[in-house]
Amino acid sequence: MDVQKSPIVEIDNLSKSYWRGSQIIPVLEGISFAISEGEFLALMGPSGSGKSTLLNLIAGIDTADNGTIRVGGVDITSLSEAELAGWRSANVGFIFQFYNLMPVLTAFENVELPLLLTSLSRSERRKHVELALGVVNLTDRMDHYPSQLSGGQQQRVAIARAIVSDPAILVADEPTGDLDRVSAEDILTLMERLVREFGTTIIMVTHDPRAADKAHCVRHLEKGVLLAS
Amino acid sequence: MILKLIIRNAFRHRLRTILTVAGVAIAILAFGMLRTLVGLWYLGVERSSATRLVTRNAISLIFPLPLSYKERIRRIPGVKSVSYGNWFGGIYIDEKHFFASEAMEARSFLELYPEFLLPPEQKEAFIRDRKGCIAGKKLAEMYGWKPGDLITLRGTIFPGQWEFVLRGVYRGAERSTEERALFFHWDYLNETLKKSSPRRADQVGFYMINVAKPEVAADVAQAVDRTFKNSLAETLTETEKAFQLGFASMTEAIMIAIQIVSYVVIVIIMVVAANTMAMTARERIAEYATLKTLGFGAVHIGAIIFGESMVISLLGGVLGVLLTFPAAHWIESELAQFFPYFSVSLSTVGLDLLIACCVGAVAGLFPTWRGATIRIADGLRRIG
Ligand SMILES: Nc1ncnc2c1ncn2[C@@H]1O[C@H](COP(=O)(O)OP(=O)(O)O)[C@@H](O)[C@H]1O
Ligand SMILES: [Mg+2]
Numbered sequence: 001m002d003v004q005k006s007p008i009v010e011i012d013n014l015s016k017s018y019w020r021g022s023q024i025i026p027v028l029e030g031i032s033f034a035i036s037e038g039e040f041l042a043l044m045g046p047s048g049s050g051k052s053t054l055l056n057l058i059a060g061i062d063t064a065d066n067g068t069i070r071v072g073g074v075d076i077t078s079l080s081e082a083e084l085a086g087w088r089s090a091n092v093g094f095i096f097q098f099y100n101l102m103p104v105l106t107a108f109e110n111v112e113l114p115l116l117l118t119s120l121s122r123s124e125r126r127k128h129v130e131l132a133l134g135v136v137n138l139t140d141r142m143d144h145y146p147s148q149l150s151g152g153q154q155q156r157v158a159i160a161r162a163i164v165s166d167p168a169i170l171v172a173d174e175p176t177g178d179l180d181r182v183s184a185e186d187i188l189t190l191m192e193r194l195v196r197e198f199g200t201t202i203i204m205v206t207h208d209p210r211a212a213d214k215a216h217c218v219r220h221l222e223k224g225v226l227l228a229s
Numbered sequence: 230m231i232l233k234l235i236i237r238n239a240f241r242h243r244l245r246t247i248l249t250v251a252g253v254a255i256a257i258l259a260f261g262m263l264r265t266l267v268g269l270w271y272l273g274v275e276r277s278s279a280t281r282l283v284t285r286n287a288i289s290l291i292f293p294l295p296l297s298y299k300e301r302i303r304r305i306p307g308v309k310s311v312s313y314g315n316w317f318g319g320i321y322i323d324e325k326h327f328f329a330s331e332a333m334e335a336r337s338f339l340e341l342y343p344e345f346l347l348p349p350e351q352k353e354a355f356i357r358d359r360k361g362c363i364a365g366k367k368l369a370e371m372y373g374w375k376p377g378d379l380i381t382l383r384g385t386i387f388p389g390q391w392e393f394v395l396r397g398v399y400r401g402a403e404r405s406t407e408e409r410a411l412f413f414h415w416d417y418l419n420e421t422l423k424k425s426s427p428r429r430a431d432q433v434g435f436y437m438i439n440v441a442k443p444e445v446a447a448d449v450a451q452a453v454d455r456t457f458k459n460s461l462a463e464t465l466t467e468t469e470k471a472f473q474l475g476f477a478s479m480t481e482a483i484m485i486a487i488q489i490v491s492y493v494v495i496v497i498i499m500v501v502a503a504n505t506m507a508m509t510a511r512e513r514i515a516e517y518a519t520l521k522t523l524g525f526g527a528v529h530i531g532a533i534i535f536g537e538s539m540v541i542s543l544l545g546g547v548l549g550v551l552l553t554f555p556a557a558h559w560i561e562s563e564l565a566q567f568f569p570y571f572s573v574s575l576s577t578v579g580l581d582l583l584i585a586c587c588v589g590a591v592a593g594l595f596p597t598w599r600g601a602t603i604r605i606a607d608g609l610r611r612i613g
Contacts, residue, residue, distance in 0.1 A: 056605075056606050061606055062605070085525075088524050094523070096609070100522075102520075104233075104234060104238055105234070114523050117523075
């Protein structure tokens with residue numbers, strides 16, 4: 001099998017709509033595209049165009065109405081909810097706009113969270129967590145609680161949490177949306193480094209043009225339809 | 230780690246948690262005290278002997294009966310033994326120091342009331358000394374009395390200064406046995422009366438009758454009252470139990486009301502705790518959605534929410550139970566005349582904790598279900 005060439009994400013004729021009361025609202029219509037391994041893709045588009053919905057579908061936290069999504073060769077649209085949960089923890093790293101760290105856990109414990117679902121021993125987990133915090137350059141803050149960290153630092157902890165289990169893809173929904181310019185720059189540089197040094201595949205939703213500049217490839221979404229790139 | 234999350238989450242809003250814990254603790258305390266009260270009441274009714282009858286003047290407790298009735302009662306079939314006595318109502322030092330004091334026909338009285346435990350040599354000493362008396366352990370402790378001490382009571386029903394020598398200190402066989410009473414020889418009372426007010430001599434306040442078995446108690450009681458029908462002093466005879474129950478039926482309604490109130494208290498705290506938990510869980514929906522995103526299942530998230538509810542309720546429950554003991558002790562020492570003993574039974578403690586668990590479970594149920602079944606995308610949307 002030619003793993004190197006085959007795309008890591010393949011989306012085919014994907015559509016999704018929501019019910020609002022008795023009214024059906026189409027959010028995504030006939031989306032098809034592929035993302036190759038090691039790519040840094042930016043998804044842009046106006047608010048409400050369906051970017052988050054698309055990202056959620058790729059990450060397996062929402063289910064499509066039609067079409068297929070294959071990630072690393074697995075058709076995730078055919079997985080049950082429980083299977084999806086297991087699949088997510090092994091294959092997807094999440095970065096959110098508001099970091100979504102557990103306020104009652106330290107940086108170290110937050111990063112350790114995804115590893116609790118693996119069979120790793122305590123000392124192995126510690127090694128992984130320290131490694132991930134080292135990548136985001138926060139080893140000296142690992143005993144701090146999120147409230148004791150700046151926004152940029154919290155997002156770096158979140159990135160460490162996303163990469164600690166070495167997932168196949170990283171998804172980021174407006175990762176710089178809540179950050180000042182310097183911190184945003186910092187986060188983008190870090191993401192770029194992940195792609196360059198570790199060959200990570202990143203799918204990032206953003207409407208910050210500076211963020212899109214850092215990406216290898218930008219796709220535009222408008223009213224649920226992917227524009228030709 | 231789950232445990233760590235539960236504990237730390239529980240103390241995130243310190244004030245809210247403290248208030249909830251305090252609420253549960255007070256509810257459990259109230260429940261425990263009310264239940265103990267009701268339990269004691271039923272116990273009192275239960276413990277009163279079914280083989281003992283009390284005969285008194287049919288008109289009123291304060292009218293006496295002639296001593297001559299004793300032999301006639303003894304001859305009634307089913308009667309095993311008869312004793313008799315008078316309420317004395319003596320005052321020690323001053324009115325504040327009031328306790329039950331009764332004049333009894335000593336030998337038969339001690340036979341009829343085996344629950345008053347007296348060392349044999351003290352019993353002998355008491356029976357031999359005409360001016361002797363015995364006192365309950367609690368009463369003796371209260372005043373530091375020891376055998377040989379001279380005790381002077383001022384009579385109310387029988388005026389004058391009365392001197393007794395303490396010959397024995399009895400213990401109660403059961404915790405419910407009265408240990409704050411003083412008994413002395415009826416003969417001493419009677420002989421003194423013969424000299425001072427002869428018209429009041431040879432009269433008794435009540436007869437105590439021991440019947441062979443509980444089943445005949447009712448028949449014997451009727452037979453006694455029939456014997457003295459149309460005589461100068463008609464009698465009213467009841468089993469000790471019936472006497473208690475007759476008195477009790479009046480208070481039973483109150484007891485039932487108290488029981489209802491005790492459960493209402495629990496229901497109220499359940500509602501309050503449930504509201505608090507729902508509020509807390511709603512605030513943390515995004516966190517639960519995040520955990521779910523990371524691959525944690527409904528079971529994990531349910532455990533975190535349910536665990537928090539249980540931790541808070543159980544903490545309140547344990548605190549409530551711990552407070553019950555000093556509270557019961559306080560009642561026992563400060564309200565001794567109403568509750569000679571007020572002890573929290575193990576089953577009440579068990580029920581307290583069980584109820585705390587129920588409060589935690591009920592309060593946690595809805596938020597747990599909500600948290601466990603939340604759709605990730607919806608949960609995340611609340612902040613994104
Ligand atoms: N759970 C939902 N229920 C109903 N409508 C939704 C839901 N999630 C998203 N939508 C709707 O779908 C559209 C696209 O949403 P979203 O993907 O969040 O857009 P974007 O991220 O591009 O701003 C919006 O009109 C939004 O209101
Ligand atoms: Mg969005």
